[in-house]
Amino acid sequence: MLSIRNLSKTYASGFSALKDVSLDIAPGEIFALLGPNGAGKTTLISIVCGLVRPTGGSATIGGHDILHDYRAARALVGLVPQELTTDAFETVFATVSFSRGLFGKPRDPARIEQILRDLSLWDKKDNKIITLSGGMKRRVLIAKALSHEPRMLFLDEPTAGVDVELRHDMWRVVRGLRDKGVTIILTTHYLEEAEEMADRIGVIQRGELILVEEKRALMQKLGRKHLILELAEPVAAVPPALAAFGLERSEDGTTLTFAYDGGPSRVGDLLRELPAAGVQVRDLKTEESSLEDIFVGLVRGK
Structure with a gap:
C-alpha cells in the first residue's frame, strides 16, 4: 500500500530531518512509528501526505507516486495531524461533510452519521467547534480524516492530551478500519498503544529508520525476562555452584534474579541446581520487558 525508497529531507539551514528512509507497508496493516521528539516522524508523514516536498527519494501510495500522481495518491489518504486546526465557527456535521466534498465525494449523510457515532460525536453534531473541548476537537479531526473513505490513515499523535474514553474509542475504530x-x-508517545494495536513497529531516531520489526518478534528478540527467586533464608553471596547462571543478589540477600531472553532459556537447569546449592525458595515470580523498555534501550543505544 505504501512504498518508500531512500526518502530524504534536508532544509535550507542544512538540517537533515530524514536520511535515506526506505519502508514498505502492506494493505490492512497497522504500523506504529515510534521515536523521540524531533526524530523525523512528522516530517515523514508530511512528505507522504504531500505537505512537504522531499529532497530526495520517492514514495508511492497504492502505486501512485506522491509527486507525479499526487491527486490520486492524496485521495487514498486520511491524515489526523497533531495540531488542533478546525473551522471554529462551523458545526461538527458541516465541517466533516465539507471535508468529504473536498475529495469530490458525493453527499452521504448516513456515512457521516456513522463516523460521528463511532467517535461518540453524534450528540455534538450541531455544536459549533469553538464550543468543544480539546478532546472533542481531536475527535472531529479524526472524523474529517475518515470522511472521504481513505484506504490509508495516518494518525500523528491522535490521542495526545485526550481522555481515556477517547483513547479506547480510537482503538476500537482503528481495529474496525x-x-x-x-x-x-x-x-504515538503512548507505547502501550503501539503494543496494543500494531502489527509491526518502526523506530526512527535522528532522521534514520533504525529498526522495523514485527511486534511479537521484536518483543521476543529484544525483550528480557527475569525470574525472581524469593529465598526462605537470606544468602551472603551467590553460591559458587550457581555462578554460571549470572544471578543478581539483592542488597539484603533475600532474592536472587535470573535474566534471560525470549528464546530457549536455562530456567529448568537453574531450578534443578537450587537444592544442591543449598538454596531454598519461598516463592518465585517472573517479569518481562515492555515495549517501552525496548524502545528506551534502542534510542539510548543509538
Missing part, C-alpha cells in the same frame, strides 16, 4: 482493509500508520 483494519478489519475493512484500511492501512493504519500511527505515531
